[in-house]
Amino acid sequence: MSTFPVAEHVARMKASSTLKAAQTAAALREQGHSVIDLTVGEPDFDTPQFIKNYAWEGLQKGLTKYTASSGMKQFTEAVSSFYKNQFGAEFSPGEVVASCGGKQALFNAACTLLNPGDDVLIPKPYWVTFPEIATFCRANSVFIDTEATDFVLSADQVSDAMTEKTKLLIINSPSNPSGRVIPPAEMRKIIETCADRGVYVLTDECYLFFAYPPGEVFTSASLPKELRDFVCVAGSFSKTYAMTGWRIGYTIANEAWSKAMVKLQSHSATHPTSFVQYACARAMENHEASVAAVNAMLAEYERRRNWLIPALNAIKGFNCGMPEGAFYAFVDVRDLLGGEYKTSANVAEAMLERTYTVVTDGAGFGAEGFLRFSYATSMENLHTAIERLGELFGRKEAQAA
Ligand SMILES: Cc1ncc(COP(=O)(O)O)c(C=O)c1O
Structure with a gap:
């Protein structure tokens, strides 16, 4: 053979x-x-029963056809409203793109930003997929050792690791595998450090809701626009609502970055499953239950x-x-x-x-x-x-x- x-x-x-x-x-x-x-x-x-019921409701409503590549309007609006109510985050539905899980959200974000030869900063320990995404984009992974700070990334470590070739920093907090959480003030400093140098930040927030008290849940989507312009949040429903098999997630990024991701996605997955988008939109609208x-x-x-x-x-x-x-x-x-x-x-x-x-x-x-x-x-x-x-x-x- x-x-x-x-x-x-x-x-x-x-x-x-x-x-x-x-x-x-x-x-x-x-x-x-x-x-x-x-x-x-x-x-x-x-998966909570009320979300399963919403999926069935979507099927009964005939939501079995293509949606927009960016996702159903109801979905992108629901993400935007949910983040406003829950975190006080202000962004428009046009800055949201539905994706087939957090993994596709991360791939969409990286593939629309990175050129061959760009450097991508990845704090260690990292989620296994991050360096592979960089490899797929023909970019170079540059690892930041965080053992000295007990696996919690600091703005100083990011600053020390940056070079002319740095294009992107990938962060995951709460972290898989370490379980560590970057405090909100440090997260902001990290993003300010990157924005000052024109470096973008891809923040994988797939464990956003799983910070144990007294730890604070923090999303970079709640940062002011001038910082958010350098950030792409990758979100996922997989862990949040125990929906790993449903394959749905989203990105929150500036409109230009979002448009590029929609263009890419329109030639790949097109969009996540229509009635799954509906179920998630309804779940987010039912804020209290979710x-x-x-x-x-x-x-x-x-x-x-x-x-x-x-x-x-x-x-x-x-x-x-x-x-x-x-x-x-x-x-x-x-x-x-x-x-x-x-x-x-x-x-x-x-x-x-x-x-x-x-x-x-x-x-x-x-x-x-x-x-x-x-x-x-x-x-x-x-x-x-x-x-x-x-x-x-x-x-x-x-x-x-
Ligand atoms: C850190 C991290 N990001 C993203 C994902 C991807 O999740 P999904 O593609 O199921 O949304 C996982 C799954 O294990 C993860 O641990």
Whole structure:
């Protein structure tokens, strides 16, 4: 069989390490093993019933045809009104473009801005897709190490990393994988630093609603227009309303950038599914119900976090800070390295082979020595995982005794 000549920029892209780990978990489960899958960042909740009802209502209304490439008017207006009511953000529906999930929102934004050879600043640890988007655009990823600031990006770090070639900074707060949240004042400083130098900022706000109190939920869409002109917010319904399979998200960006994204999208996906747009528009119009649904999920994630982090820290060799947002524990396992395990991937392999507990290695996020545990899973699964890992690595109390 001849070798297929995959385009160079696509050949250079790496497969998603989070999806790979999830596939390993699924394969082991098929073989009959009792697998605890802590890999995928997918809410274990069902989509709220009222949103499903709205989708059905949309179908019954006959919303089964093409919409505008930018999305239905009702959708873009609903995003604009929701952000105004919830965050006091002022932008027009013309600055909103509906997309097929946050991923397409990010691709739309990057592909309409970047030229080959541009530099893209990406703080480490990063979500696996960010450098791959840069690669796809034939741009260069320039990583910013944030370990010194406990994985919270600062404006000074951004300023130090900038060069003449810097075109874009990609931020994700609350962060996947670290769970850290950039404080609103620092976020503003970061964006001011970029705007001063004519650098654009793509802010992935897919975990926007999942900041644990007293942490503040902050969207860059609420910044004044002169700063917002340099920002594209990528939003998603996937995590917010447990709708990963529905494939819907959006961008909020200045009109010129939005127009370019609509042009690109009109030749690719065209738009996200019509009645899904309708369901999301209706959900946002029903502000009270949608906020209540998110808050119920947030409270449950917080309950799991509060149990899980001390339990992880009680395991020998595990060190984990308290996540301030999203639903991931990012565990430093470097104390385990040097002897039996050379890398965090070796630790993850041992967990998989000896306990059937599957997590994602930090190396894929640019943080070798760390493991990411998703706690978007039941308490029962978390208890079982901790029990198995305690047996494999031992417990700190036992060490002290
Ligand atoms: C940081 C981050 N951004 C974006 C996405 C994409 O979400 P979706 O394309 O489902 O909206 C994810 C999904 O895991 C994510 O973790």
